[in-house]
Amino acid sequence: MSELTDFTIAELGDGIRSGEFSAREVAEAYNAAVAEARTLNAYTVETPEDALAAAEAADSGKSTGSLAGIPLGIKDLFATRGVDSTAGSRILKGFKPPYDSTVTANLRKAGAGMLGKLNMDEFAMGSSNETSAYGPVISPWRRAGSNVGLTPGGSSGGSAAAVAASIAPGATGTDTGGSIRQPAAFAGICGIKPTYGRCSRWGIVAFASSLDQAGPMARTVRDCAILLEAMAGFDPKDSTSLDLPVPRWEANLSSDLKGKRVGIPKEYRIDGVPAEINALWDQGIGWLKDAGATPVEISLPHTKYALPTYYIIAPAEASSNLARYDGVRYGLREEGVKTLDDMYAATRAAGFGAEVKRRIMIGTYVLSAGFYDAYFTKAQRVRALIKQDFRNAFESCDVILTPTAPSAAFGIGETTDPLAMYLNDVFAVPASLAGLPAMSVPGGLDGQGLPLGLHLIGNELDEQMVLNAGLAIEERAEFIARPEKWW
Amino acid sequence: MPVSPDQVRHIAKLARIAMSDEEIERLVPELNNILGWVEQLSEVNTDGVEPLATVIDQKLRLREDAVTVGNIRDDVLANAPDAQHGFFAVPKVIE
Numbered sequence: 001m002s003e004l005t006d007f008t009i010a011e012l013g014d015g016i017r018s019g020e021f022s023a024r025e026v027a028e029a030y031n032a033a034v035a036e037a038r039t040l041n042a043y044t045v046e047t048p049e050d051a052l053a054a055a056e057a058a059d060s061g062k063s064t065g066s067l068a069g070i071p072l073g074i075k076d077l078f079a080t081r082g083v084d085s086t087a088g089s090r091i092l093k094g095f096k097p098p099y100d101s102t103v104t105a106n107l108r109k110a111g112a113g114m115l116g117k118l119n120m121d122e123f124a125m126g127s128s129n130e131t132s133a134y135g136p137v138i139s140p141w142r143r144a145g146s147n148v149g150l151t152p153g154g155s156s157g158g159s160a161a162a163v164a165a166s167i168a169p170g171a172t173g174t175d176t177g178g179s180i181r182q183p184a185a186f187a188g189i190c191g192i193k194p195t196y197g198r199c200s201r202w203g204i205v206a207f208a209s210s211l212d213q214a215g216p217m218a219r220t221v222r223d224c225a226i227l228l229e230a231m232a233g234f235d236p237k238d239s240t241s242l243d244l245p246v247p248r249w250e251a252n253l254s255s256d257l258k259g260k261r262v263g264i265p266k267e268y269r270i271d272g273v274p275a276e277i278n279a280l281w282d283q284g285i286g287w288l289k290d291a292g293a294t295p296v297e298i299s300l301p302h303t304k305y306a307l308p309t310y311y312i313i314a315p316a317e318a319s320s321n322l323a324r325y326d327g328v329r330y331g332l333r334e335e336g337v338k339t340l341d342d343m344y345a346a347t348r349a350a351g352f353g354a355e356v357k358r359r360i361m362i363g364t365y366v367l368s369a370g371f372y373d374a375y376f377t378k379a380q381r382v383r384a385l386i387k388q389d390f391r392n393a394f395e396s397c398d399v400i401l402t403p404t405a406p407s408a409a410f411g412i413g414e415t416t417d418p419l420a421m422y423l424n425d426v427f428a429v430p431a432s433l434a435g436l437p438a439m440s441v442p443g444g445l446d447g448q449g450l451p452l453g454l455h456l457i458g459n460e461l462d463e464q465m466v467l468n469a470g471l472a473i474e475e476r477a478e479f480i481a482r483p484e485k486w487w
Numbered sequence: 488m489p490v491s492p493d494q495v496r497h498i499a500k501l502a503r504i505a506m507s508d509e510e511i512e513r514l515v516p517e518l519n520n521i522l523g524w525v526e527q528l529s530e531v532n533t534d535g536v537e538p539l540a541t542v543i544d545q546k547l548r549l550r551e552d553a554v555t556v557g558n559i560r561d562d563v564l565a566n567a568p569d570a571q572h573g574f575f576a577v578p579k580v581i582e
Contacts (some may be wrong), residue, residue, distance in 0.1 A: 098562040177573030196543050210542060233514060262566065308525040319502060326503070328575050333568035340580050341503070349505035357504055360513065362521055364502040372488075375525070382531050393493055418517065419524060435542030460543060 004029040005166040009070055009223040012169060013021055016058060016069045025067025027113060028393035028433050029270055030071045033074040033167045034115055037140075040487040042077050042152075042161040044134050045084050046116040068111030071169035075159050076117040077124055078214075080204040087205040088120040088132040088155075091351025092331045101203025102235045103172060103214045110230040115168055118158030121240040122353045123322065124179055124207045127424040128415065129157030130368050136412050139187065139481035140165035141353040144449035147486070153183030153424075159217045160187035164483055170218035170227050174204060176211045177310050178405075178428025181440040184217055184403035185453025188442045188481060190470065191217040192224045195461050196435030198244035199228075200235030202317045206314060209240075211310075211432050221441060221470040228463065244461070252464055255472040258292035262469070263397030267303035268427060273406045277452060280443045281403050284454040284473060288401060291472035296397050299391040306430040307422060312366050312379035313433075318356075319363025354408040358418065372453035387434045394459040394467025399469045402427050404453035437463040442479040451481065488526075489519045 003295035004026050007015065022457045031048040051071035054063075058069025079085045079097035081227065086092035100108065121131040128151035129137040139152040139161055156173030160183035163171055173180040175193035184191030192215045199214040205210060216227030229249055235241040264285060269278065273396040285295050327347030334346035352360070366375035406426055415421050431438040437460075440453040454473055460467035490498075492511050495518060499506045506514075564570040569577070 025509070094575040095566055098559070098565060197545065210540065220550075235550070236550065240541070240543075240545070242543065242545065243548075302531070305528055305531055310527050312523065312525055312528075323503075327568060328577055329563075330566035331568070338578065340578050342505075343578050344503040345500075345505035348503055352504065358514070358517060360504065361498050361501050361518060363493075364523075365498050365518070368498065368501060370488075377538050378528055378533065379525075380540060381533035382528050383542075384532065384536050384539035385533065387542065419520060433542070 005033050006222050007169070007179050009169045009226055010220070012070055012440040013066070024052065025050040025057035026069060027055035027071050030115055030169070032168065037165055037167045037237055038142060038486050039138065040165055041149055042119055042158040042162050042165065042167060043073070043116040044119050044158070045081060047114050051113040051115050054111060055159055058111055063111035065109060065111035066226060067079070067107060070169065071110065071113045071115045073115050073118045073162045075156055075161060075172050075174060077174050077205045078172060079352040080104055080114065080117065084117060085205070087124070088122045088134060089351065089356070090133040090332060091325045092433050093316050093332050094216060097203070097238060099203060102200035102237060103231045106233060107230055110450035112230070118162055118171055120158055121155035122356050123205065123318070124155040124174055125318070125355050125359055126154040127178070127182055127421050128410070129154040130412060131353050132153065132420060133353060138412065139163045139409055140487065141187065141409060141450055142483070142486065149412045151186070151412050153186035153409060155179040156217060158343050160184055160189060163187065163189045163219060164219050165487070170216055170223055172214060172231070174212060174214050174219045175432065176207050177314060177432045178425035180215050180217060181428045181438060181453070181455060182405045182424055184440040186409040186451065188451030188479065189217055189219055189464055190214060190221055190224050190439065190441050192439040192463065192466065193437065194228060194232060194463050195242070195437045197240050198232045198463070200233070200238040200241050202235055202237040206321040208314040208323060211314060221467055221474050222250060223254060224439070225253055225467050236237060243463065245462060249467055253471055254468050255291055255359070255475050257288060257472055260293040260399065260465070261397040262288045262293045262295045263298035263400040264295055264305065265298050265300045265392050265393070265400060265402060266425070268402045270406070273403070274446070276446045277403045277406065280452050280454065281401070284401055284443055287473050287476040288469060290476060298393040298397055298400065300393055300430065302382065302386045302389050303430055306386055306427055306433055309379045309382045309386065310377050310429045310433060311362070311382070311422060312384065315359040315363035316367050316376050317363070319360045319367065320359055322356070328390045355418070374408070383433050387431055390434045390436060399465045401424060401469070402455045402457070404428065408446045408448065408450035408452055436460060437466050439466045439470050441473050443473065443477050444479065445481055488522065488523065490515065
């Protein structure tokens with residue numbers, strides 16, 4: 001018998017329900033694996049007793065939901081009652097919310113337990129996990145013949161590393177401009193960001209509210225469907241939550257794409273992308289054709305403006321959202337200053353890291369008197385054009401296929417220029433700006449033995465098409481590579 | 488529109504982040520680099536395009552004006568750096 005930590009969530013659920021093994025055995029296996037892998041720095045807090053309690057409830061028949069007895073990793077951006085929820089920031093050090101986020105409450109209702117909180121870029125601002133106040137996560141993957149520490153991507157880097165290293169069967173992530181999909185690609189796992197509004201934002205530390213969406217990260221497409229069904233759903237506490245029933249994504253999974261058209265956006269063939277990534281993209285087109293789909297060339301003419309648009313809108317919203325960290329109601333307070341104003345400024349100077357400060361500064365500037373229209377309103381207008389590009393494209397296709405990221409995982413400390421770091425999300429950001437569901441699935445390994453992802457973008461509310469195309473790729477890519485255990 | 492050190496100092500003040508002169512000097516080229524890059528949006532013709540604020544069409548809901556959660560003062564204060572007599576305490580504001 002293979003190790004319990006090798007099983008998918010679907011297999012764990014079947015095994016627990018049939019009595020092949022107990023949920024307690026699963027929780028114990030994962031708790032032990034988590035404790036063994038501290039070198040990776042994936043978890044900021046471990047909660048083994050929480051995973052055991054959910055297992056007991058499943059074994060005793062008290063919980064019977066779709067995730068009964070399944071232990072999960074939870075990104076530190078989600079409020080979890082009584083457990084440190086710090087968004088990877090010093091300014092929230094020690095913050096123990098007296099409530100659960102809606103998404104984590106939904107997972108609990110489905111019977112899931114929690115293995116711990118997962119490391120992340122501070123306030124989800126980063127693409128490498130290097131901005132975390134807890135220090136960087138180290139990817140379980142290494143280049144062939146090298147022991148250089150690689151980043152797992154970001155911002156959901158702890159989530160990606162944990163799933164790839166089999167120290168969580170699945171994890172929650174959040175995606176503002178690629179923060180689920182890019183780390184999923186770097187770590188050789190699956191991750192889906194649903195349509196904006198599918199998952200409640202209530203209790204998720206806000207970064208850029210018009211873009212933030214939660215989603216699952218797991219080893220298989222089916223596991224993502226199972227998790228997303230449990231996470232999603234209408235929530236009156238989030239004013240942008242979609243008041244729609246949650247589709248039965250898992251039951252309706254089908255890799256038969258007969259009659260479906262796959263859009264291939266010509267603007268995504270950009271300079272500087274390694275040939276291996278473009279070759280994998282072509283291979284992906286071949287796989288979807290094999291599944292019955294017809295490729296069609298499409299045009300998304302405003303693609304090149306998506307990143308600059310994002311880097312106005314996201315910092316602007318962040319500067320406003322992060323105004324709440326003032327040292328008064330929760331989190332860090334710097335003492336030893338005389339006035340209230342000085343206390344605010346000193347607390348924020350000590351509590352925020354360099355990237356968060358940079359983005360607050362950009363955001364404050366583009367929202368300031370005299371510049372608001374030239375930057376912020378302009379970006380919102382270009383965002384409308386980007387959204388319109390996708391509307392037009394989906395008249396001639398059902399799903400869009402692109403690479404997930406313009407490179408494989410890079411080394412810790414290798415990318416120091418902020419702009420170069422932002423370019424990681426060049427393929428991921430347009431779908432975020434348009435609020436569309438999008439997913440990364442592993443496609444293969446590059447010449448150095450590192451995973452590369454393929455990216456599927458669906459029309460509004462059509463997560464099913466994204467999952468189905470993802471499944472078609474998964475079945476054909478036969479990606480079974482796992483990082484060799486060195487930790 | 489490149490920013491000057493004085494402008495960066497002003498932005499830091501608006502953002503309530505204490506910054507040394509060294510930090511300001513370091514941020515000037517960083518911010519100008521980013522601002523210069525986003526400047527390319529000016530080449531996009533957006534005449535007659537409405538700014539997009541809500542990405543998925545939906546009506547904003549109204550709810551009944553009723554207390555849905557209350558009497559949780561101690562929960563609210565539990566994470567405060569300084570709570571006294573059931574209130575948030577801050578440095579003296581009025582001399």
